[in-house]
Every structure is written in structure tokens, then in C-alpha cells.
Amino acid sequence: MPKRTDIEKILIIGSGAIIIGQACEFDYSGTQACKALKEEGYEITLVNSNPATIMTDPDFADQTYIEPITADTVELVIAKERPQALLPTLGGQTALNVSVELAESGVLEKYGVELIGAKLPAIQKAEDRALFKEAMTKIGLAVPQSGIAHSVQEALAIIEQIGFPAIIRPAFTLGGTGGGIAYNIEEYEKMVTAGLALSPISELLIEESVIGWKEFELEVMRDGADNVVIICSIENVDAMGVHTGDSITVAPIQTLTDKEYQLMRDSAIKIIREIGVDTGGSNIQFAVDPKTGKQVVIEMNPRVSRSSALASKATGFPIAKIAAKLAVGYNLDEIPNDITAETPACFEPTIDYVVVKIPRWAFEKFQGTDETLTTQMKSVGEAMAIGRTFKEALQKGLRSLETGWSGLDNHPLDALPLSELPSKLSIPNVKRIFYIKAALARGMSIEEIYAYTHIDPFFLYNLKEIVDFEKILSEPDTRQHIEQRLQGSGISHAPSDYETNGAVTKKLLHQAKQFGFSDRQLGDIYDVSEEAIRECRKGLGIEATFKTVDTCAAEFEAETPYYYSTCSSEDEVRPSDKPKIMILGGGPNRIGQGIEFDYCCVHAALALKTDGYETIMVNSNPETVSTDYDTSDRLYFEPLTCEDVLNIYHKEKPSGVIVQFGGQTPLNLALSLKDAGVPIIGTSPEDIARSEDRQLFKAVLDDIGLMQSPNGTATSSEEAAPIAAALGYPVIVRPSYVLGGRAMQIVYDEELLHEYMQTAVQASPEHPVLIDKYLEEAIEVDVDAISDGNLTVIGGIMEHIEEAGIHSGDSDCVLPPYTLVDEQIENLKTFTYALAKALRVRGLMNVQYAIKNDEIYVLEVNPRASRTIPFVSKAIGVPLAKLAARVMAGKTLAEVGFTREIEPAYFSVKAPVFPFNRFPGSNTRLGPEMKSTGEVMGIDTDVSRAFAKAQKACGYTLPLSGKVFISVKNKDKRAIIFIAKKLTDMGFELIATHGTAKVLLRNGMESELVFSIGKGRPTIHDYIKNHAVDLIINTPTGDLHRPNELLIREMAIAHDIPIFSTIPGAAAAVNAIDALQRGDITVTPLQDYFQMLQ
């Protein structure tokens, strides 16, 4: 079928803020869809609250609504734009859920909007556990025994049938939130209660456990003519019981015979037909009994997913792009395969390499929570690696994670008592792969490890091969050979000896490379630097070679240059002689470094392409837009380590390399790359280092006469105490060797300081601890600027709503500032210009200031792309990252046309989104260590309404009436009076504990009294559980020994009750409620706001 001409305008819904289980893969899919449909001439309306996405760039849609993704808001967009169709399958679970809501409530029918891709019945059939089970039974496929429960009672009846262990899956929750495995009745009841609360329809699927079975996934596509193809097959290394998002996975399937694979393929085709997904992609999961081969269907996602993004990157087949084209009527055989150009997209990609995906977790940020991996996803990002063997891909994947490993390294765990290994192996955890290594190294058999882990022996054997080979490398004979070679001179005498030694060493190193060992790993074995290994290996002619990802295992010639490295005999890369620039990406997502940096890298590629450069992208994150082969001219899917980057550099010889856009990852490589002769463009690595080194930076500030908060440096606990005392508590403490707020804390007294020094960090002369006077109740301001070396232009000044001391990534902020006076703003600008000059910035720069008692302090300067660049770009209508990339490549700001600062006549509010619901038991208090996974943006001409929109986009609906619980620390009692007064004026009722109630009463406000925890009932906990409170204002005392406050926060989060923990935050919320009471929210596309700037 040719494309449909009866629709002209299509609504696409994005996935909102980055959260666990829903990350930049939906920006990748959404961006592809927008591009694909625009290319076909359709008008695109987009709704997505996440400003850090490429898809919300104004060029990708005709109307870009950065608005909350809720049914009522999307309805406003529909009423205004009147699209004929809604494509619900590309924005993750968020878009699917909202689309279902709009369809079920009749909104779509009312406005004549057709669901394309998947119709309502198909979505319901796939998502509703009972309907899905029924459908599977109908087509003769087995599913695990299960029952549906809507209450604890029903759940208890089901467990009688199924027995333990049992899996609990709440319906319609993301990434399996609230799910888990229960081994006993006590656990079961707890999980059932929690699950029922989390499921929006209070429904649970209780399932027979297939824990320990092998887990597989197929990515399936179907077109309107009922052609069905399998794009990719994936085998999970971790057995059933660990969420696929938390599993190490491999593509393609490794341990099924063709007979079994085809059986699974037949099932998948039947399933997509029976469920009735009209067109597009679906992900189907299977479990296979390793003893009998019995296959059961686990679940199906009738939409593109994290796995489909992985499958797209793993095969070169762009699932989302093709899905979008199918949704408007094309058939698979009418769409060309971009990679080969000559063959159609109607085929099944075949690959001639092994792809390994490894999750990255952030448990260090959420101490106190259970780190066991279960059916509920907890990872925040992932790295993908490609190699010609599983061993190579796995080791590349491990070093891509950037968690300090350079492969399947020797580990401190090696010293673990043998007796502890069984439990470490049998309870899935973040470091299990290293425990397996430790077990293998000590001679535990594959069979025994299998018994503990249920990881297929095939994978265990491959791990064993790595371990065994490492042993060979460490043997005295081998050592002698290689060490002689490394020393060069040590080898004697006769040239023939030298040759023999060369041949032996070459063979060993060649095999090491084929097993994926990095130079650093080898350096560790021989106690030499990775550079020494590199020199030795290159001397022997062992170089990385590059192969192409071509969808067809070399059967056809590939048009698209998408490469990975391996150690082999043939290199397929033919570098061009065009001027080219290489951009280093950010690697796997983590807290503090995610989509914002990918956005910047993508912008750099797009801008430099238009300036005539050939762009080369290097990244290892399969979720991103940057790793779309369409984004840059050449894509290298590689780990971001010095060795891997140098391999590409030496092959391509670009005239410039950008390290300032991918966050900390490429920045960490800057100096060693520069030392190796790589031309880093933009602000020099030395100047960047100058901003990070405390002493050097102090000199910079002193030179231009700027103030820092008083501070000191301690190398031991003993040293720290007098420094802190001299500065005066509270102080902010942090290790000097990490960034992004890791292990950064506000400390209120000496006891806590000692505790911090002893437990949180190991201070030493090499790793001193930095102690800053904490500027209490200061206003924090972020400034993003761009400089060409002469001229500096401010992109945006963002005033934080929360006071200084809360990580800037975790604060709400407003652009332009809403309480600062002109004089302060002018000063901030002047300071920023001076800093840019002093640090010789060429490109982007971010400065964080604190304003206290009319004094401006510099907190931090980062002469590189910051997390706020996409937000600012969208707020001011200027693509700062694009301009910066062009400036870095040599243009002036005048040449790129940005010489004047923009002050929008509307307000943009950025609000963070937290993953606390995934980490029960962890500290939910905000502080200097960043904990949010993503952010949203609210825009309005009124600052309070913009704040209200941002809150709504975060998932908090501010109440317009009801009860407010107020409990504040003594210092805030004065400030809360005005807030409370305003709330009562607006018609809210107040709830307070004794102390606060008394203060309120003295100021003429009645409140309902609750008991403090432990002093009687009811307490606020009872109110929360009964949903008898609508808003909570609770400012913590900062005393970590008061767990009750934490519990309030945790419970409020679990029950979705908006909670504000700072006075400025509460004030903003109250103003927002006031604005909402005064009138309904309206929606406006970004394009209209930008008109206002003209």
C-alpha cells in the first residue's frame, strides 16, 4: 500500500522525563518517527515534557508542545491542533497509557482522532494480563500458571494454587515497578499490598515462577499486508528472575538450535497477529526450561521499547523509523533498507558479530536500599558493545560501563572468602559477573556455578576461557617473554632470539586482543602502563581493525558507515580526505550524565555537518540519538576509553576532536588524548583542568576579584575537624577526586563530620577532602554562556527555587530569574564574562553562583556543555550547542549570528524527577549529591503557572483544595506563617503536629492536630495511607538521626502525594495553586513562544 493520503496531521506523544525503565531510547524512537513522517510530508504535532530531547527541537515537529503528558493536557492539544491521527507506540509506556486513557474516555472519538499503529483493543489485549493470557491460550501457546488479583484476599487464594516462589507483577506499571519475587507468605503479603497501591488499576498478576529458566526476546515487526519479520533475537545471560533491563543480554540468541528458534519465531508471529498490532514493532519475551526445552510466553509490549532500540543498534535496522512508515500505510517491501540501499526493509537482519548489552546501576546514590536484582528494573543506563566473539564483546562492554573496569578485571572480590561465594552467586547482584570470575579463578566448576546462578554453561565457559587465558598470560614463561619485549633492551643478543620472542609475544597479544583484553588490563597484569602495552603491541603490528554493521553479514555492500572494532585481518574503513571532526559521546546513562549530553553531541554533529565537516561520532550507549547511524556521517559504536578512541583517531585522523559535550566521560580522556597528539578543539584541556583544580581555580578567582565560599582542604579526619570548626558549621564536604556531587554532603556538627570522614570517604594526601562553608539560605543561580574567545554571550540565567546546597540537577529553576534585581543580574553577567576570559573559554561554559546577603559567591565553573544546555536552548529559542560546536571549529559568534542576549517575555521552569519509588529504604532527602534521573520543563507567561505545569509534568498534580500537612523545622516556623495563611485564604484546611499547630494558632489559623510519630495515633502516616491529605510541606531538620521525616517523604512518594521540603519550594507550590485556581491551564507550542522573541 502507498502511504495514506486521508490523514495530514499526526500527533506523536513522547515519553516525558527520563526515569528508570524509560530513558533516551524513546527520544531515539520519537525522533526517528518525527523525521520519518515529516519526510513523508505529514504535519507533526508533538507533546513531550522533556526539554533535553532531540525530538522537542523545534525543527522536528510543526508544533512542539513542551507540556505535561497527561490526558487532560493532551486533550487540550488535540482540541487546538485537531490532528487526524495519534501514533501511540513510540513514546514508551507513558505515551501508550495516555493514549489508552484518551481512547477509553472518548476524547479521540470526540475529536475524530484515529489511533494508528496499534488500535485500542490490541493495546488492551497486550497490556491486560487476563486478556493476554486468554489470547495465548487461544492460539495454543503456554504461559506460566497465573491468576489476577485485585485485592489481598484474591491474591491469597491464588497463591494456594501456584505455590512459592511466585512472581508479582502489577498491571500498567513501568519497567515492572512494584513487581518482585516472593519466597514466603510474609514477603508475599507485603509485595501484594505494595503492588496493588502502585498499579493504576489496582491489578496484579501473580505468576508461577519460572526462575532459573532461560530468557529470550524477539523483536517483531508487522505491516498492513500482514507481513511479519523478526528483526532481532536476544538471549539474556541472566536467567529468568532478573528484569531484562537489569540483565546482561546478548544478540543474537546463542544456545537454541534452529528447530527451537523457529518454534519461537512461529509463536512470535502468531502472537503479534492474535494480539492484533496492525503495524509496527513489538517485543515478545519467552522463557525456556533448560532441561526440557519447554517454551512459555512471558509478555509482549505492543510498542517500540528499550529492547527495540537495542535491536536497532545491534542490527542496523531502524525499527522506530520503519514502524512510523508502516503506521501511515507503507508495507515493508515498499521501504528500502537504508544500510544496503539496494534491498528492501522486508527481510530479517542477519548479523556476523556478537552484541552484548550490560546495564549500569546507581546504587551508590541510594544507600540503604536492597541491591538485589529482581523483576523490577533498577539500572539507570546501559552500554552496548560489538565484537566478533562473546568474550570480546563482553570485555568491551565492561570497559564501556566506565565504572572503573577495563574488562573482566581482577577484582577486590577475589579476596572474598570462598564460603561467601555461593550466596553472591545465587542472589543476583550488580557485581555478579565478577563473583563468577572470582569463582572460576579459584577453580569452581562450571556445573557448580551454573547450579548457583542458572546462567547458561555456554556463557560460563566463555568466561572461563577469559580467566584461563589470563592465567596463561600470568605464567612465568609468558611473563618472561612479554616483559622482555616490554623492556626491549632486556632481550639479548642474537637477532633470531628477538624474532622468536616477537613471534611468541605477538601470538599471545593477538589472542588477548581477540578475547577483548584492553591495553590497560594487560598493563595491570605486567605492572606497566597501558601506553607501554600499546607501544609494544603496535611494534608487533597488532592494531584494531574496523568492521561494518550492515544488517546482512556482508551479503550486500553497506552504504552506511557504521563501524565497530575487533582484532582481525581486514579493516573495512576507508577514511575520506574531507575535513572532519570527531565527537566523543557520553557513554552509558547515569545519574548526572544522561540525555542532556547526548543532545549536545547530536547538535554538534548536525551543526558541523552543515558547515561542511564530515562528522564522526563515538559512543557506546544504544539508547541514544547520537548512535543513530543517521545522526553523524560516520558512527563508531565503541567504548569511550583512551585506547578505543585512539584507535579511531589514528584511523580517521580528524582535524579536531570535541570532548566538551559528552559530560565527564570524554572530559576525563582529554589530557591523555592530548598527550597522545590528538587535537582537542574548543577550550583547552589545561584550562578545563584549571577550573577543576582547587588551588589553580582559586588563583583565577583572586585574579579577577571574585569570591568563593570560605573553604579548606583536609587529608585526614583529624585535620578536618579544626578546619570545619574554623569555617563554622554547617559545612559542605566532598572528595576532591569525584564530580557530579558524588559523596557530597552537608555536615551539621563534628560528630557527623567524623562519621563522614570515616565511612563515606577515605581521605589521604592523594585524595584530600574539600570542606566549604555552607552558605545557608543562599539563592543559587546557574549561568550558561558561550564564548568565542573574545566575545562572551550569556545563554541564560537560571534562578533556583530551592536554596543553595541542593545539587543543581535536583533543583527546580526558573529562567529568567524571578526574584533577582537588575543589579544582581548585571553583576552575574559581568562575572561570567570575566571568568570566560580568564579561563580562555572557546565554546560553552556553565557557572554556578550563590547569592547571600547581596554578596555573589562563585560555587563552580565548568567550561564545557552543562546539563542545562538543552533547557536553556529551548527557553531562549537558540540552539546553543550547535553554535558552540561551530565556534569550537573556528567560527566567531558574530559569524554564527549570536551576539545579543535574549530575555524571554515568558518563564521556563525546569523540575527534576526522582527514582525514589525504585529504591525503598534509601535516603530521599535532597542534598549536594544528585539523585534525579531526569527533568521536565513548564513554560508559561506566568511564572507560577509555568511551575504548576512543571510539577504536573513530574507526575505531581497540585491540589486545588483539600488538606495540607505542615511540619517544619524551628528555623522555618516564621517563614511558614505566610504560606499557611495563603493556603487557608485559598480554602485549604491545615493539619499539623503539636508544635507547628501552636505557632499557627498564635497567628490566627486553626489546624487539625496529629500526633508526632511514636507519641500517639493518628499520625500523619495514617493520613497518608488513607489518602486523607493532599499536600505536604515538611522541611527536614537536617538531622540524619531522625528517620521519621524520611519515612514521611518515602510514604508520600509511594502514595503520590505532592511533598515540598523547602520553604521556597512550598512558596512556589502555593503560588502555583493560586494561579491554577484563578484559571485553567492553556497549551502553547514552542514555535509560538519563539515568535514572541522576534
Place this chain on the structure above:
Amino acid sequence: MTAILALADGTIFEGEQFGATGETLGEVVFNTSMTGYQEVLTDPSYKGQIVTMTYPLIGNYGCNEADVESIGPQVEGFVVREYSAYYSNWRSKWSLDSYLSEHGIIGIQGIDTRALTRRLRVHGVMNGCLSTEDLNPKHLVEKAKAWRGLVGWDLVQRVTCPSSYAWQKSCQSSVISRQLQEGSVTSTNISLTENRKPKTENYKVVALDFGIKYNILRQLTEHGCQVQVVPAKTTAEEILAAEPDGVFLSNGPGDPMPVDYAIETIQGLIGKKPLFGICLGHQLLGLALGGKTFKLKFGHRGANQPVKHLETDRVEITSQNHGFCVDIDSLPNSVDVTHINLNDDTLEGIQHRAYPIFSVQYHPEASPGPHDASYLFSRFTEMMDEC
């Protein structure tokens, strides 16, 4: 042990031996299936060929007694990137190494199979010599150059059955079905056809064996056929004397042109019995009908070839294994083109306008590969019903 693969163009690949030792000659071809190496090894159509798998890890799930397409491995040699010495699957019986070694097939691993594949794609398939005995690359290249090659060689004689036999239901299919059934679901879609119950009617089918794959026989049986397998040189008269309801023309190795006796036989059957041909059977039918065949540059070997069924406009993902092809422009007016390959627009299927005769270039019996085209077996029985 070192092994060397030398191509006639002088390219040398040095790797490690697995399986048997010795020396072998053949046409070097590549297969892009990611699963199904045992089926590939035992497919008689690979006679005369040294097969390289483009998927780099081979041997992962071992070998078993069920996933065979003939009595044993048929390839002349086997080339992989990494042989997995450890195998893991609930059905596996032997390692691939011991399987090949027992059947005298030389394997080589540890070479850059992608470089080899690219060479074959660019320059076309070429003759090669694989040896663990003579490790002098020059000698091996000379041997490869001197080898006769497949064109004009009747390889069917090396793989056809010596005498006629009746295919028993129990021969092979039951082993797989039983194993899969025991493991799998109660309601079983596991039989290798799509959920179809064997018909009660019995069709008498004569299958001309040019190197027939067992799964064709299993499929025919599951579709209610009683199959008598006969040697390739069986004449039309002999076949007609058996009074079959239909005649099946099997797959097989090599060049169809020298198999003139079969072309003659087929000509004697046209218009007399329903005919269904697969692969070489399709090519021989094409020649019998007056068409021409030609050699493809590097053939189609894999499990992901898109074929369009022109009647329904639907696309089937098919399993293929052929180096020769019927020229679409050479077809007489008496036949219609029913299937074409979407990758290169070559001919994939024909049907006679007057008689119940059809054939496909690809492998609807799969094994290895997708089951998308298994409807063709029903079509054959329907044809026999109509006669």
C-alpha cells in the same frame, strides 16, 4: 593444529583445525543463517562445497541425532570464526568437533570469515583447498586452481539414493517431534508444520532424489503423503508405472545442466502427473520446460531471503541454498512467475498455466530457516486432490 584455506585467487587464511584432518577441495561459499549449522552440514545440496558460516560462533549448541537433513554431513569442509568447544542445549549429544571428526569433515576456525565472505561477494564464489597436511600456501593455491569446479559436473550422482525406498514416518521426524513435544506445550504447535493435523487421506508421492533433504520428506508425510523415494536416474515410464498421485522433484547440489537424464524424465511427466519442485528440482523443471539456467555470482545461502508471492503480494522470509538460477527471461509462455526475490529480483517460483505443476527455488521445508512458506506442501496435496 594449523589448518590453511587457500582460494584459487591466491588468498590464504590460516587458522586452527577442528573436526577431521586431511585435505579437501571444493567451491567456497558462505551461508548467513545464524542458527542451524547441523542442518546446513547435512544438506546434500552442499556437496562439492566448502561452507563458511558468516555467524562467528558455531558449535554453541552441539549436535544431536535429530536435526539432520541426510545420513550425515555432506559439505566438503567447514569454515568458522570461532568454534565453541563447549556446547549447551538440552538436546545435544555430541560436540560439533567430534561430529565432524567422526564423519571425516575438516573444519577450520579462527579465520576472519567476514573478510572471506566479502571476497566471495566481490569476486564471486571460487574454488578452494582446505588442508591440515600440506601447509604450503603456494601448493594449496595451485590445487585450488587445478580443481575442476562445479559447472558442468553432475553432483547428483554423488548424493542420490542407490535404490528406491519408502520413507517411513518413523524415519526421522518422530525423533524431533517427540523431543520437542515432551518439552513443549501441551497443545502443540511444535510439530514443524504450522499446527496442522496430518490429513487422513493418503497421497502416493514419488520423490525423485537429487539429494533430498529429510525435512521435505517429513513435511510431505505430515501432509498425508506416502512417499517413495527413487534414484535420480529413474525414468518417467518407471515412475508412471507406479501410478503415483504426484511427483516431487527434490533439491540437490550443483549445476542442473549436466543432469540431463532428469530433465528428460521430467519432460516425460509434464502433463501426466502433478509436479512439485524445490531448488534443483525447480531448476530442472525450468530446463525441462525450455528455460535456461545461469550461475549466480555468489548465490543465495541463508535464512533471511525475502520472496514475494505475486498472487497474494505477501512476503515470505525464506531459507535458500542455491548457486544456480533459472533465467526469468528465458521462461516459456506456458508458465507464470509466481515468486520473485526482493533482494535481486531473481526468479523464485513458477507455475504451469495448463498443468498442475509448480516449483520454487527456495526451501519451504526450512530446516534451517523460517516456516513462512510451508503452505506450499498443502498446495501440492490440493493439486493432487484436484486431479
